[in-house]
Amino acid sequence: MSERISITTEPTAPPLGGLLAATDFSTGAQAAAQRAATLAQELGTPLTVLHVLQHDWMTELATWLGDPQPRQRILADARASLEAVVRALQAQHTVAVDAALVEGHPVRDIDGFARQCQARCVVLGASGRGGALLPLLGTTVERLLRKAAYPVLMVRQAPRRGYHRVLVAVDFSPWTESAVALVDTIAPRADVWLLHAYAVPFEEKLRFAGVDDETIERYRQHSRERALHGLHHLAQQRGWPSTRYQTVLHEGDAAPAIVDEAVQRECDLVVIGKHGTSAAEELLLGSVTKHALAQVPCDVLVSPLRTPA
Missing domain, CATH: 3.40.50.620 (HUPs)
Known part of the structure; x- marks a missing residue:
């Protein structure tokens, strides 16, 4: 049986000064996580992969169904998906990878996590689950950039090598x-x-x-x-x-x-x-x-x- 990945829910637990890759498990986010791992390996710095479950949506779901069980299943699925991302990165890169699962608001919590961990750079995919590119800049990417006090890397392409x-x-x-x-x-x-x-x-x-x-x-x-x-x-x-x-x-x-x-x-x-x-x-x-x-x-x-x- 494979070893279970340790996933923190506290923003101060991962190493300080590393890279932070935010993921929603979309194709774009997968490319971003791969690029972040490539950079972390080149820079010799740790990497944290963060997934934020939207609290308002989770609360509304539990209230509408009158049953907390779906919420627990969603949390378990998100944890399993996050573990899979970390394992894939560790299998392909010689880099220390931590993971964090947070329930809250994506922009607020990515920003808060990045500040708490003093991230050297936050890495995001150019499109999310809906596949929309940036005319929808008005969503997570743009709003995060408005708040960011750290470099933000928006990834459009799956990495084949370091930047040349x-x-x-x-x-x-x-x-x-x-x-x-x-x-x-x-x-x-x-x-x-x-x-x-x-x-x-x-x-x-x-x-x-x-x-x-x-x-x-x-x-x-x-x-x-x-x-x-x-x-x-x-x-x-x-x-x-x-x-x-x-x-x-x-x-x-x-x-x-x-x-x-x-x-x-x-x-x-x-x-x-x-x-x-x-x-x-x-x-x-x-x-x-x-x-x-x-x-x-x-x-x-x-x-x-x-x-x-």
């Missing part, structure tokens, strides 16, 4: 440096493209004011040169050699540029800050970040951290 081709969206906001730094943690051996989308400041107003094309072109060239200098400066701060990264400048909107470049360069990961330069408060999720989460075909890593002012 990474696109980092750079807007020189306070979130940029932390996003670039995450590459060294999550994808230390990957080839990196640093992408910045720029525009001539107030170009429409300049043209309306009668500024000539030659002057506007000088402004455009100045914007490019300043952006290029900034990208190289970010890489140099990380100590990256010139062979580690390439710079990509795009004139125009950042959101479609991120998607196009990720596809064109066959990236397996896009890294982006939680907000952009126009973010008004930390409860908001930047529009470019939302677009990337919804549209890029690969995994997306969102950094919620900002450099001090």
Whole structure:
């Protein structure tokens, strides 16, 4: 008889500072758990797999049926499913895996668990049991990102290896440096493209004011040169050699540029800050970040951290 997996219901029991993979046992969540285990093995860090049973639904079911037995069966099924996930991960990866089963609210309890355990990163699948992709960003992924004080990795593809081709969206906001730094943690051996989308400041107003094309072109060239200098400066701060990264400048909107470049360069990961330069408060999720989460075909890593002012 196989040994029973120990499953905690206390958020302080698993090791601190590891990775946290939230699962609803869907196909998307399975890919996320596999990616989390791959990363945990590469980083030499423990992994906790968390499943949250929605308390309101469980309570309503018991009340409607007038019988607590279905609730106990659901708990037992969830525990068995969680054990199966852990066993599968341990069979394929050399990594310490803990499991936690919590009854509560998915967003609140994933966030609370991550904070209590000081998770280095929370890993989620891009779609849940309904199979919906992100137009339904308004559910668990987006709401968790609004609260997150830790990196969140949204997994779209089942992992075949560690990340090898990474696109980092750079807007020189306070979130940029932390996003670039995450590459060294999550994808230390990957080839990196640093992408910045720029525009001539107030170009429409300049043209309306009668500024000539030659002057506007000088402004455009100045914007490019300043952006290029900034990208190289970010890489140099990380100590990256010139062979580690390439710079990509795009004139125009950042959101479609991120998607196009990720596809064109066959990236397996896009890294982006939680907000952009126009973010008004930390409860908001930047529009470019939302677009990337919804549209890029690969995994997306969102950094919620900002450099001090």
